[in-house]
Structures are given as C-alpha cells and as structure tokens.
Amino acid sequence: MIRIAVVVGSTRPGRRGAGVARWVEEAAGRHAAVVSSEASVEVVDVAEYGLPLLDEPLPAKFGDYRNPHTVRWAETIRSFDGFVFVVPEYNHSFPAALKNAIDYLYAEWCDKAAGIVGYGVEGGIRAAEHLRLVLAETKVAVVRTQVALSMFTDIVVTDPVDLGVVSPGERRQQALTTMLGEVVEWSRALRPLREPAGTPYGGGDLTRPVPA
Incomplete structure (x- = not known):
C-alpha cells in the first residue's frame, strides 16, 4: 500500500491549514486509489511535533539524530511513501516552521513524491514555487x-x-483528484x-572517500 501524508x-494559532488538510483528507477518501486500498492518506501536523529551530549538532545527511x-519526526516521515503539503503564503513564501521541519531530515524525504495545496489571497502560488525548490534539494x-x-x-x-469554511469549487476538486x-x-x-x-545519506558512507 502507498502511504500518503497530508502535511499541515x-x-x-488560528491557522486555516488544518481545515484545508481535512478537506484534502476527505477528498482523498473518495479517490479510487484509496477506495481500492491501493493507497492510504493520513494527516501529519507539524505543530504536533514541537520542533524547535534546528538544534541537531550534525547535518541531516549523516542521519545521526541526537534529539528525541x-x-x-524522522520515524513519522520515514513511514510514508509520498506527501501532500498544505501551505499558506507568508510574505512571498511558505512558513518558516515547515522549512525548519524539512531541514531536520534528509534520507527520510529522499526518492518520494509530493503534491502541493496552497492557500491565501493569491492562492499560495508563490509559497508553492518556493517549496518546490526546497523539496528538490531533498530529492522529493x-x-x-x-x-x-x-x-x-x-x-x-x-x-x-475566523477559521473559515473550506468550500472549493468543482475546478479545485478536479485538480485535487488529478494531483x-x-x-x-x-x-x-x-x-x-x-x-x-534508517540508512543515512541514501545508503552512502560519509566517512569513506568518494571514488573519482
């Protein structure tokens, strides 16, 4: 089964992302891949993990995590095959909390797929574009x-x-289904x-010299 995380x-406080994530989860529950048990979808809320500003002593590519x-966070992300990121646009980009959460890990993101659901005054378009660049560096x-x-x-x-009521039109529903x-x-x-x-750095050993 393909496991997909809807990442808030x-x-x-007062964010509208949780409501958007519920809309994605409910729509996904009607998707043919989920109905046929080919895939499953689960909401993963960054706010529930209490990640401080990156405080690991070693770069994420080593995979040597020291903090509980x-x-x-690594165990959660490792367990999924793909992601749908739900992001608002803050000052022309996506939230710092999500960038921080991405920076904590490396191998757990690698060689997986993702889709983006943006929201905001301009539809979160610029947030999504910046997020694409960051995810590319983690091989997503x-x-x-x-x-x-x-x-x-x-x-x-x-x-x-007001938290708002998420009620997208048919065009948005179709785009979500396709995505x-x-x-x-x-x-x-x-x-x-x-x-x-659990294999760090895509299976590589950073203590060995790289062949010419």
Missing part, C-alpha cells in the same frame, strides 16, 4: 498538478480571526529507489 505546514523530537519529486485555494472564493471567512492520482503513481514508480529505513 503552518503552526500559527528529531527521532520522532513534486508533481506538476497543483491546487491553489483563494481566500476570496474557496475559503469562506467572516472576520480576520492525488499523480502522487500515488509517482510514489509507486519511485519505490525501487528508496533506501531501507
């Missing part, structure tokens, strides 16, 4: 189809502190490239 990328919060293959939810038409908000299918297919295709759980 905002940790701000890092080990817990981001599918082309993207979902962009507008705060004007897809999330009904009555005041600035989920791509994530499942790419996750399956990349499976032979994934290294065994």
Whole structure:
C-alpha cells in the first residue's frame, strides 16, 4: 500500500491549514486509489511535533539524530511513501516552521513524491514555487498538478480571526483528484529507489572517500 501524508505546514494559532488538510483528507477518501486500498492518506501536523529551530549538532545527511523530537519526526516521515503539503503564503513564501521541519531530515524525504495545496489571497502560488525548490534539494519529486485555494472564493471567512469554511469549487476538486492520482503513481514508480529505513545519506558512507 502507498502511504500518503497530508502535511499541515503552518503552526500559527488560528491557522486555516488544518481545515484545508481535512478537506484534502476527505477528498482523498473518495479517490479510487484509496477506495481500492491501493493507497492510504493520513494527516501529519507539524505543530504536533514541537520542533524547535534546528538544534541537531550534525547535518541531516549523516542521519545521526541526537534529539528525541528529531527521532520522532524522522520515524513519522520515514513511514510514508509520498506527501501532500498544505501551505499558506507568508510574505512571498511558505512558513518558516515547515522549512525548519524539512531541514531536520534528509534520507527520510529522499526518492518520494509530493503534491502541493496552497492557500491565501493569491492562492499560495508563490509559497508553492518556493517549496518546490526546497523539496528538490531533498530529492522529493513534486508533481506538476497543483491546487491553489483563494481566500476570496474557496475559503469562506467572516472576520480576520475566523477559521473559515473550506468550500472549493468543482475546478479545485478536479485538480485535487488529478494531483492525488499523480502522487500515488509517482510514489509507486519511485519505490525501487528508496533506501531501507534508517540508512543515512541514501545508503552512502560519509566517512569513506568518494571514488573519482
């Protein structure tokens, strides 16, 4: 079975990302791949892991994690084959909390697929573009189809502190269905490239010289 995590990328109190993630999870539950038990979907909320600003003494590529919060986060991410990142746009980019969470790990991200659901005044487009660049460095293959939810038409908000009601139109629903299918297919295709759980740096040994 292909395991897909819907990653909530905002940790701000009053964030609307949790509602967007629930919409993704509910829609995924109706997807043919999930109905047929070919794939499963689970929400992973970065806010629940209490990750401080990166505090590991060694670079993530060594895979030598020293802190309990890092080990817990690594075990969670390692268990999935692909991801759907739910991200708002903050000042032309995605939230620092998600960047920090990505930077904690390396091998656990490698050779997996991902899709992006952005939301905001401009649909989170610029946040998604920046996230694609970061994920490329961790060898995550981001599918082309993207979902962009507008705060004007897809999330009904009555005041600035209202969590809002996520109610995207048919076009957004279709884009999400297409994206989920791509994530499942790419996750399956990349499976032979994934290294065994716990193998640092894609199976390499950083203590040995690299052959010329």
